[in-house]
Amino acid sequence: MLLTSLTLLMKKKRFRRYAVRPINRQRRAKGIFNNLLYSMVQKDHESFFKYTRMTPTQFTCLLRLVGPYLQKDKTKNPISPEQRLMITIHYLAEGCSMQEIAWNYMIGHATASVIIRETTAVLWNVLSPKFTLVDIGAAGSNHDSVVFEESGFGQAIIKDKMPLPEPRPVSEFNPIVLPYFFVADAAFPLKTNIKTKYCPSGYVDCTTQDGEVSPGAWRAEGRGLRSVGRLRSNNSKATARENRDRLCEYFSSEEGALPWQREHILQGALPDNF
Numbered sequence: 581m582l583l584t585s586l587t588l589l590m591k592k593k594r595f596r597r598y599a600v601r602p603i604n605r606q607r608r609a610k611g612i613f614n615n616l617l618y619s620m621v622q623k624d625h626e627s628f629f630k631y632t633r634m635t636p637t638q639f640t641c642l643l644r645l646v647g648p649y650l651q652k653d654k655t656k657n658p659i660s661p662e663q664r665l666m667i668t669i670h671y672l673a674e675g676c677s678m679q680e681i682a683w684n685y686m687i688g689h690a691t692a693s694v695i696i697r698e699t700t701a702v703l704w705n706v707l708s709p710k711f712t713l714v715d716i717g718a719a720g721s722n723h724d725s726v727v728f729e730e731s732g733f734g735q736a737i738i739k740d741k742m743p744l745p746e747p748r749p750v751s752e753f754n755p756i757v758l759p760y761f762f763v764a765d766a767a768f769p770l771k772t773n774i775k776t777k778y779c780p781s782g783y784v785d786c787t788t789q790d791g792e793v794s795p796g797a798w799r800a801e802g803r804g805l806r807s808v809g810r811l812r813s814n815n816s817k818a819t820a821r822e823n824r825d826r827l828c829e830y831f832s833s834e835e836g837a838l839p840w841q842r843e844h845i846l847q848g849a850l851p852d853n854f
Contacts, residue, residue: 612684613663632666633673639665649702659687659695667692668699675721725767737762737773744773750830758823770820775827 620628621636628636643665650665652658663685671681681692708714715731728734736742747759761773770776786794830836 613666632669646702646706650699664695664699668696671696753835756826756830758826772820775824
């Protein structure tokens with residue numbers, strides 16, 4: 581009986597040919613972290629954002645918060661807190677396979693799994709006190725707007741059940757009364773309590789290097805009379821648009837204008853040598 585038990589244990593015990601696979605021993609020289617990602621931070625913030633869903637500055641701020649809890653015994657030449665966080669953030673952002681992470685970062689499959697499990701636990705412990713609401717469990721392939729609409733938070737906003745403060749004037753000098761709202765990008769619906777980007781990229785006319793004017797998206801918007809038959813069903817959306825127009829008027833005024841807004845609107849609209 582004892583011999584049989586020992587035999588079974590030996591069969592279950594996994595045999596490892598390598599402490600570290602030969603290819604993974606070149607991690608520091610050829611791994612994605614010390615090469616491609618370093619170049620993104622230095623030269624290509626747009627690609628970095630696509631890879632992590634955050635800017636390098638945001639990543640650095642997050643690292644300051646959780647880094648001390650990710651540091652391992654330095655005498656054993658461990659994977660750095662920065663790389664552990666990068667692995668986890670990319671995994672959460674893309675929903676890629678554990679094997680893909682292991683190949684890209686030149687680490688073992690089991691190591692990748694442990695890093696992600698430990699780092700997500702640290703993220704939760706450090707960040708959860710800073711949030712009043714989180715929604716976890718949506719598929720990584722879902723669009724942001726779908727995740728939002730299917731969450732309890734999104735449903736409360738869309739159905740106007742979120743307990744926001746009462747509408748108030750935009751300033752003590754301006755009598756325009758507007759409701760409180762959340763600011764979102766164009767992927768989200770325009771509601772009385774959700775304001776989407778009013779002037780997206782490519783909206784205004786652009787001037788080419790040759791001095792020619794390239795029409796902006798605003799020219800394609802319809803300017804005919806709206807159908808009276810649809811006004812009733814679109815009343816909520818019409819109110820949302822009217823409120824957004826009032827905000828536009830306020831931020832275009834001397835009182836409400838921000839020092840950087842005109843430069844942002846004209847970004848890419850004029851040639852570099854203009």
